[in-house]
Amino acid sequence: MYEDGEEPKNHVRRISVVGMGRVGTAIANAIARRGTATHLALIDVQPNRAQSEALDLQDTIPFLNPLQLTHSTEISASKGSHIIIITAGARQRPGESRLDLLGRNVSILSSIIPPAVKLSPNAVFLVVSNPCDVLTYVAARLAGEKAAHRVIGSGTNLDSARLVSALSRRADIAAREVNAVIIGEHGDSSVAAWSIATISGLPLRAISTDLETEIIREQLLREVRGAASEIIKYKGYTATGVGESCADLAACILSGSIHVRPVTTRIPGGTFPVITESIYFSMPVRLGGSGDMGILVPKLDERELALLSKSASVLLAAQQDADVHLERVLGSTT
Numbered sequence: 001m002y003e004d005g006e007e008p009k010n011h012v013r014r015i016s017v018v019g020m021g022r023v024g025t026a027i028a029n030a031i032a033r034r035g036t037a038t039h040l041a042l043i044d045v046q047p048n049r050a051q052s053e054a055l056d057l058q059d060t061i062p063f064l065n066p067l068q069l070t071h072s073t074e075i076s077a078s079k080g081s082h083i084i085i086i087t088a089g090a091r092q093r094p095g096e097s098r099l100d101l102l103g104r105n106v107s108i109l110s111s112i113i114p115p116a117v118k119l120s121p122n123a124v125f126l127v128v129s130n131p132c133d134v135l136t137y138v139a140a141r142l143a144g145e146k147a148a149h150r151v152i153g154s155g156t157n158l159d160s161a162r163l164v165s166a167l168s169r170r171a172d173i174a175a176r177e178v179n180a181v182i183i184g185e186h187g188d189s190s191v192a193a194w195s196i197a198t199i200s201g202l203p204l205r206a207i208s209t210d211l212e213t214e215i216i217r218e219q220l221l222r223e224v225r226g227a228a229s230e231i232i233k234y235k236g237y238t239a240t241g242v243g244e245s246c247a248d249l250a251a252c253i254l255s256g257s258i259h260v261r262p263v264t265t266r267i268p269g270g271t272f273p274v275i276t277e278s279i280y281f282s283m284p285v286r287l288g289g290s291g292d293m294g295i296l297v298p299k300l301d302e303r304e305l306a307l308l309s310k311s312a313s314v315l316l317a318a319q320q321d322a323d324v325h326l327e328r329v330l331g332s333t334t
């Protein structure tokens with residue numbers, strides 16, 4: 001991951017967060033609380049936006065870990081980052097889907113990614129802005145051939161946390177005992193990989209036969225898929241969950257040992273026989289260690305494969321839509 005012998009020294013860990021709205025702020029706060037970074041650059045195009053968040057966060061540092069904070073309206077402040085987290089862009093309004101944000105956010109990404117890659121040629125890019133999977137594809141295209149493999153999206157790491165939480169409450173067992181992942185789209189066509197879910201290493205049925213029934217599984221998945229809309233309906237945005245999810249991913253990426261998380265990455269056509277085209281969506285991916293962000297392909301049952309194939313079709317159509325937006329944006333800047 002960190003080519004050219006530029007492996008980050010343990011004591012220097014530079015993270016930049018681009019977009020200091022609700023989500024960027026929650027991520028920066030979670031990173032500071034965990035002590036994941038030694039240097040954190042906060043960037044937002046709105047004058048004073050990053051500055052106000054940096055000043056507020058600065059006040060927490062005496063209670064937490066040492067952290068060098070900078071703020072800017074310019075992407076140049078991200079220079080030399082090990083991780084660049086992108087949260088810039090429009091968010092859903094009540095009733096909107098994540099895919100509705102595509103056009104607006106493609107154009108924002110095209111102003112951020114190319115200069116950011118030049119400034120931090122070895123950084124991992126973590127795309128959070130929605131629609132997350134399609135924008136990860138867009139960011140990888142904008143990053144160019146050499147950097148594309150270092151672009152991932154926060155994807156279903158958050159959806160998986162929501163499933164773990166729902167299962168833990170349903171089974172009345174601590175969330176840390178639950179191992180369950182959502183794969184596919186971070187959105188309405190997401191897929192619960194029930195066949196590989198375990199609690200304390202045991203299949204779900206060993207804990208409760210309830211957890212094997214269609215009705216309960218549908219209910220749990222509805223809860224997961226509806227979580228964002230439910231929160232947005234009341235408070236207008238989601239931020240706390242995604243803040244922890246991204247701080248968790250940043251910690252995994254900078255870790256000396258390998259962690260596995262469901263994140264958006266390029267899934268080559270044929271990885272699953274039912275999906276012939278290469279598409280960006282979430283699968284369990286290795287993070288940390290030497291930096292090889294390879295996918296781990298789970299053995300899914302036929303029903304899950306069919307649902308994943310549907311999710312892939314939704315995302316392929318959105319990727320094609322993104323290509324049109326991208327050509328328009330790139331055309332107007334050349």
Ligand SMILES: NC(=O)C1=CN([C@@H]2O[C@H](COP(=O)(O)OP(=O)(O)OC[C@H]3O[C@@H](n4cnc5c(N)ncnc54)[C@H](O)[C@@H]3O)[C@@H](O)[C@H]2O)C=CC1
Nearest residue numbers: 019021022023044045046088089090091128129130132242
């Ligand atoms: N992937 C996930 O799990 C989640 C993704 N999101 C997405 O994150 C994005 C951000 O959401 P919020 O923070 O609630 O929105 P927000 O409106 O509070 O913040 C967005 C920020 O981006 C800034 N911005 C716009 N263009 C920029 C540029 N070129 N460079 C730097 N900053 C720029 C704006 O000034 C604003 O401060 C949305 O697309 C939202 O849908 C939100 C929650 C979860």
Ligand SMILES: CC(=O)C(=O)O
Nearest residue numbers: 098130158228238242
């Ligand atoms: C908004 C969004 O993508 C989420 O909270 O899942």
